[in-house]
Amino acid sequence: xxxxxxxxxxxxxxxxxxxxxxxxxxxxxxxxxxxxxxxxxxxxxxxxxxxxxxxxxxxxxxxxxxxxxxxxxxxxxxxxxxxxxxxxxxxxxxxxxxxxxxxxxxxxxxxx
Amino acid sequence: xxxxxxxxxxxxxxxxxxxxxxxxxxxxxxxxxxxxxxxxxxxxxxxxxxxxxxxxxxxxxxxxxxxxxxxxxxxxxxxxxxxxxxxxxxxxxxxxxxxxxxxxxxxx
Numbered sequence: 251x252x253x254x255x256x257x258x259x260x261x262x263x264x265x266x267x268x269x270x271x272x273x274x275x276x277x278x279x280x281x282x283x284x285x286x287x288x289x290x291x292x293x294x295x296x297x298x299x300x301x302x303x304x305x306x307x308x309x310x311x312x313x314x315x316x317x318x319x320x321x322x323x324x325x326x327x328x329x330x331x332x333x334x335x336x337x338x339x340x341x342x343x344x345x346x347x348x349x350x351x352x353x354x355x356x357x358x359x360x361x362x
Numbered sequence: 363x364x365x366x367x368x369x370x371x372x373x374x375x376x377x378x379x380x381x382x383x384x385x386x387x388x389x390x391x392x393x394x395x396x397x398x399x400x401x402x403x404x405x406x407x408x409x410x411x412x413x414x415x416x417x418x419x420x421x422x423x424x425x426x427x428x429x430x431x432x433x434x435x436x437x438x439x440x441x442x443x444x445x446x447x448x449x450x451x452x453x454x455x456x457x458x459x460x461x462x463x464x465x466x467x468x469x470x
Contacts, residue, residue: 353405
């Protein structure tokens with residue numbers, strides 16, 4: 251998908267465990283985003299990054315943290331997974347201001 | 363009230379029909395408006411992009427933005443079964459807001 255990959259594609263984890271999702275891009279884009287998608291809510295922004303070590307919170311950031319130590323990698327961590335965090339997680343990248351987002355294929359996370 | 367409202371459908375039309383998809387929004391600061399198409403179990407892909415008010419056409423697709431009414435539309439002419447997907451409106455730049463998506467089925 252246009253130089254953006256997410257891993258893993260599927261994950262089942264237990265309540266209370268930490269989980270890290272990875273987003274990797276080969277486009278050298280400055281901006282990277284993590285969204286979650288849930289029925290009835292559409293896509294909601296969790297965190298985004300505008301450069302290495304530069305991140306900011308989105309609409310639904312509670313319970314999530316992110317890190318970006320390299321331009322190409324943006325990690326999303328669920329510090330202590332809860333059932334309400336069962337969702338499909340999408341990473342996205344953006345080039346310039348007049349470009350839309352390019353999304354990865356998503357990670358389907360189930361917290362049991 | 364959500365910042366971006368989109369009728370979730372589902373919408374079912376016969377092949378060849380004209381499809382109209384719409385969103386309303388409340389934040390008058392939005393300047394960038396987009397439509398994404400999402401096939402089942404895939405990531406959204408950018409379909410149309412419009413800056414400020416006006417129309418934009420790309421093949422069978424036309425996007426319209428009416429900032430005075432805070433209303434955006436996507437028209438699909440001569441719809442095809444391959445157009446069956448969920449269509450998401452989106453607006454903004456860094457903190458992009460998405461509609462919930464309208465599920466469209468085009469029947470042969």
